Amino acid sequence: MTQSNITSVNESIDRIIETVKGLPEETIRWKPSEDEWSIMQIIAHIVEALPYWVGEIEQLVQTPGKQWGRNHLHEPRLEAVKPETVDPISVDEMIQALEKVKQTVQAGIESLTPEQLVAEATSVNPNFGTKPLSFIIDHLIDEHVNKHEGQIQRNLSKVSINK
Numbered sequence: 001m002t003q004s005n006i007t008s009v010n011e012s013i014d015r016i017i018e019t020v021k022g023l024p025e026e027t028i029r030w031k032p033s034e035d036e037w038s039i040m041q042i043i044a045h046i047v048e049a050l051p052y053w054v055g056e057i058e059q060l061v062q063t064p065g066k067q068w069g070r071n072h073l074h075e076p077r078l079e080a081v082k083p084e085t086v087d088p089i090s091v092d093e094m095i096q097a098l099e100k101v102k103q104t105v106q107a108g109i110e111s112l113t114p115e116q117l118v119a120e121a122t123s124v125n126p127n128f129g130t131k132p133l134s135f136i137i138d139h140l141i142d143e144h145v146n147k148h149e150g151q152i153q154r155n156l157s158k159v160s161i162n163k
Contacts, residue, residue: 002109002117005142009050010102012145016043016152017095023156028091032158039155040094041081042148047097048080053140054108060121060133061112068136069123109137 020028020039031038037045056068070077079085117134128135 002112002137005137006106006110008142009105009145012142012149013046013098013102016046016145016149017098019152019156020091020095025091027156027159029087030155030159032155036155037081037151038086039152040086040089040091041083042151042155043094043098044080044086044089045077046145046148047094047101048076050101050141050145051104052076053136053144054104057108057112057133057136060119060136061116064119065121067124068121069125069128071125105141109141 020043023039028039031041052070059066060068112133117137118132120130120132122130
């Protein structure tokens with residue numbers, strides 16, 4: 001299972017990188033609306049979020065049953081996408097950071113045992129409740145990056161409408 005997740009995450013990130021490399025910087029930094037992130041902010045979120053979830057997995061492996069997770073108000077999550085955080089970062093630096101995220105995810109999940117994957121713990125987020133460790137990989141890493149890849153495509157579909 002984890003190998004297919006690693007492949008899926010790598011493919012999503014590779015498609016994001018390929019998409020971003022073909023875009024003008026103005027498009028990458030453009031916000032469709034006040035309530036939506038720019039492509040740069042989406043990437044910054046991925047660069048923060050995936051290593052965060054890998055860290056949560058590592059803690060659960062070290063301390064089975066430990067409470068895990070965060071909510072949407074988690075300060076490092078919010079800090080990662082603030083304009084004052086994102087604006088000084090070059091697109092090339094962000095692409096390099098995305099490449100590093102692939103390695104972080106692979107290193108963090110490739111050697112998990114079947115027993116570790118089914119071990120359950122309760123999330124601090126009441127929407128999740130008690131879940132097996134595999135839930136974090138499937139939904140908060142793999143599916144998460146895939147959804148943000150779709151969000152980037154939605155942003156791009158709005159560029160021509162709003163310019």
